[in-house]
Amino acid sequence: MTLLSLNNMKTDIGQYAVLHGVTLDIPEGGVFVLLGRNGAGKTTTLRSIMGLWTPTPGSVTFRGADITGLHTADIARKGIAYVPENMGIFGGLTVEENLILATDKGRFDQARLKRIYELFPALEQFWTKQAWSLSGGQKQMLAVARAIIEPRALILIDEPTKGLAPSIVAAMAEAFREISQNATILLVEQNFHFAKSIGRDMAVIDDGLVAHAGTMADFAADTELQERLLSLSA
Numbered sequence: 051m052t053l054l055s056l057n058n059m060k061t062d063i064g065q066y067a068v069l070h071g072v073t074l075d076i077p078e079g080g081v082f083v084l085l086g087r088n089g090a091g092k093t094t095t096l097r098s099i100m101g102l103w104t105p106t107p108g109s110v111t112f113r114g115a116d117i118t119g120l121h122t123a124d125i126a127r128k129g130i131a132y133v134p135e136n137m138g139i140f141g142g143l144t145v146e147e148n149l150i151l152a153t154d155k156g157r158f159d160q161a162r163l164k165r166i167y168e169l170f171p172a173l174e175q176f177w178t179k180q181a182w183s184l185s186g187g188q189k190q191m192l193a194v195a196r197a198i199i200e201p202r203a204l205i206l207i208d209e210p211t212k213g214l215a216p217s218i219v220a221a222m223a224e225a226f227r228e229i230s231q232n233a234t235i236l237l238v239e240q241n242f243h244f245a246k247s248i249g250r251d252m253a254v255i256d257d258g259l260v261a262h263a264g265t266m267a268d269f270a271a272d273t274e275l276q277e278r279l280l281s282l283s284a
């Protein structure tokens with residue numbers, strides 16, 4: 051079943067046309083990966099879904115309802131969370147404060163909190179530490195934890211592995227597999243090996259358009275296509 055549909059999204063940033071008509075269906079469940087070269091329009095696609103840019107023309111349909119042009123907070127309340135590339139955490143606040151601010155009602159659901167501790171034990175360990183003092187990987191874990199502190203159907207995550215050590219990347223992959231049992235993850239990722247290890251479906255954005263969409267297994271097996279669309283050799 052389709053969870054999110056992007057229909058001919060054209061997004062301008064100031065005077066620049068960045069997306070030229072992105073059309074894509076994201077099925078419910080699992081990890082869907084958006085790949086593409088630098089500057090292709092992946093972040094702009096996530097921001098257009100989240101109402102941080104408004105596609106004109108074009109539309110975003112979530113669970114069958116048109117959410118184009120809604121305020122970001124209203125889009126979040128409909129069940130979409132966003133982990134931006136800069137992570138959006140508050141360095142001067144503790145881990146606990148960062149998480150409580152991400153709750154809907156200013157209090158924790160203890161069962162969800164327990165699950166977050168299981169996924170990311172470092173967050174329990176550093177519960178009272180200010181976020182600036184965490185490592186890069188721990189900050190990323192906090193950012194993802196903020197996105198799942200309330201039940202959300204769709205979690206948009208922008209380049210979570212950037213600059214992280216391989217052991218942290220592996221832990222992140224494990225966490226994403228777990229999270230995607232109960233939610234859909236739309237992941238922008240430059241690390242193709244990471245993307246390949248967790249993605250079920252995928253698309254490549256190139257120059258503001260969807261250049262390819264299909265299963266990750268098929269794409270991973272097609273080195274010629276990878277080379278053409280990503281300039282990668284597997």
Ligand SMILES: Nc1ncnc2c1ncn2[C@@H]1O[C@H](COP(=O)(O)OP(=O)(O)OP(=O)(O)O)[C@@H](O)[C@H]1O
Binds near residue numbers: 068087090
């Ligand atoms: N605020 C902005 N003002 C002007 N141009 C922008 C702005 N944000 C993005 N762009 C331009 O839009 C294009 C797409 O950017 P976007 O961040 O969506 O790409 P991306 O595929 O996510 O790439 P990257 O991996 O480098 O983040 C780029 O050419 C970028 O320079």
